[in-house]
Amino acid sequence: RKEVEQDPGPFNVPEGATVAFNCTYSNSASQSFFWYRQDCRKEPKLLMSVYSSGNEDGRFTAQLNRASQYISLLIRDSKLSDSATYLCVVNAGFQKLVFGTGTRLLVSP
């Protein structure tokens, strides 16, 4: 099993839609979780950290489910500018972060 797994997509949604991505991880001892955003031919940028209690930042909500070992990202009221690849990142022990392969989101007018 891969350390971090994501559905590559693409997820095609219209503007204004709500979309959710999940990411599963294999190391039950993982403590740190993040979502990054990467635009085409650009560097990844930190979108948000994921806390045990979940967290929300504007239209974005991140949740952690330790029992099932997955994290999720919910985007409400999608904008065209949300089109990007979303990377799930998990610490995999040995003080190392592991990046997922990313889920591509395309928001259309």
Place this chain on the structure above:
Amino acid sequence: ETGVTQTPRHLVMGMTNKKSLKCEQHLGHNAMYWYKQSAKKPLELMFVYNFKEQTENNSVPSRFSPECPNSSHLFLHLHTLQPEDSALYLCASSQRLATEQYFGPGTRLTVT
């Protein structure tokens, strides 16, 4: 944002050339990383430095040679590269290992 800078932004080199990529972080972080990202592929971790000491080398060919003179600077020395080494090379830094990383804009390398 100028937290992590990389130079050059673009580089074209022949297979017999020697060049170096430079990364500098202005965030006071203690860990620095080199990643490779080929077209439409995921990030590949190459090297990790923590307090200037290399802690990880992910089976990277010896034609890539990292150098970390202090916690703020990281270099990647390149020699006798292959065309398949053409990719985006990203530098990142973090306060500690396994905490959130901040990336530079990358160097887009083309090997001819």
